[in-house]
Amino acid sequence: MSSSDGRKIMPFRELPTRPRMAVPAWLPMMEEKQVKFTLSVVNGVYQMFKQEEDATNELIRTFETRDDDVFVCTFVKSGTTLTQQIITLLLNKGEQGEKNYTSVVPWMESLLFRQPENPSPEDERDREAQGWTLEKIKSTPNRRFFKSHSNLKQLPVGSAKGLKVIYVARNPKDVSVSLFHHVRHKQKAVFDGDQSDMIRCFVQGRCQNGSWFNHVLEWWEAAQADPEHVLFLHYENMLKEPEENIRKIADFAGIEHTPETIAKTAAASTIDSMRQNPKANIKPSENHLRKGGAGGWRDVYTARESEAFDEIYMQQMEGTGLRMDFGEGLVMP
16 A cells, blocks of 8 residues: 555564664763663663563553554653643543643553552652553543554554554654753652663663653654654654644644634643643652753864764664754754
């Protein structure tokens, strides 16, 4: 089957596995420094330390999807919360309402996370999927939206042919900086390195969700092959042209909307609006909505780190057709 412009269309779930990226040498580091970064390995990919391979695979194997299910999928720290909030608002005519984004767009995999011996009253499962259990997700008669950080082959897509995925990508330098602050504020016992250590781990794919290049490029290829079921968005564009991208999300997901709904959703999903909204800023003590934006990496990367990263980036992105916005007018292929 081909699209109107002659491109061959293939259902995204039938795409072959993308070859794994070879782990690059990290040029600025003359000697290997030992850094603690506690992670799980799920089907050969590094994931959050609480995620377990057996539980993940059971979900992939058994979860029954529906034709109107929609997944919001991202590499970590790439606009996930923003997209969850946008969908929450769209479903309520641009108003926040009584629900927060984790109860409207829950992170289903978090319900399977390994729990500590002495869990806090508000553990990861309640924060990331408020009010949900896996049984409730399976039995709800309402339409379902989910958050996920899964790569292409680990998303629990089931057999429903109409299922859709909204994938959001962010430039990798800003992702690496945001991930450093994320683990330092939320998971202090997990990582003991500095920002340069995080950049090195990130380039090598030794962080949550593994290699940014593998994750983003396989979903980019899925969107090119099956645009009816995979919408690929850029976080930076969502910030620069919010109404246009909100409209894309609504149209793709089949959510009815009016110009007023789009405008209200745009106003209520800015970083400042979300910080002031307790239903959106649900983790203020953890600085979850830290900064956002594009180009903040310039305050962190040394010139040598930036040049070395760019060399690896250009090698990995060559021939893919994907261009990323690094802020301040810098767009790289």
